[in-house]
Amino acid sequence: MNIKNHVFALLSICLIGGVSIAQESPSEGVETTSSKSYKIDMGNKMVSRTVEISTEKSNTINLDEEDKGKVNQDRAANNLAMITKTVRIDNDDDDAFDEKIVFTYNSVVPEDFVLVSNNKELMVAIEEGENLKIIEDINLKSKEKTENSSTYIFTDSQGKEIEFLVEEHQEIKNEKIESK
Secondary structure (H helix, E strand, O other), rough: OHHHHHHHHHHHHHHHHHHHHOOOOOOEEEEEEEEEEEEEOOOOEEEEEEEEEEEEEEEEEEEOHHHHOOOOOOOOOOOEEEEEEEEEEOOOOOOOEEEEEEEEEEEEEOOOOOOOOEEEEEEEEEEEOOOOEEEEOOOOOEEEOOOOEEEEEOOOOOOOEEEEEEEEEEEEOOOOOOOO
């Protein structure tokens, strides 16, 4: 009789745990990685640089309020996603990456911009097929700086302001990191 009580208690705990996990907000995520190159004017010559861009999109799925309580619920339109981009930059002729920039922003779809740098100055580049094009006439406005991160705003070609948080910008010359 005692074993039946233990088995019943264990099954009850599993059932309650399963129901509570099923009640969490549904979420989804996608991760992509691509390699691009860009050219930068170093005063007396054009220098080609290679970057590896990892994009991670994660969002909570919001369901339509009209379908609340139904088994098959429709998704609500315009779910904002948190986009995290990690950019590794190779500034020289070796196979190792020399810089790493990690930044995040919220958007419905991942924007086609990345951050690159030249002498520790951040620049916005737009993805164009296999290459990146640095936007010369763009102005990054600094919104907020903390000890470990900075928030910037720039306006894209459609006039939409995009606010993003630079979580990390560091040189990685002495670290062993995956090569291209």
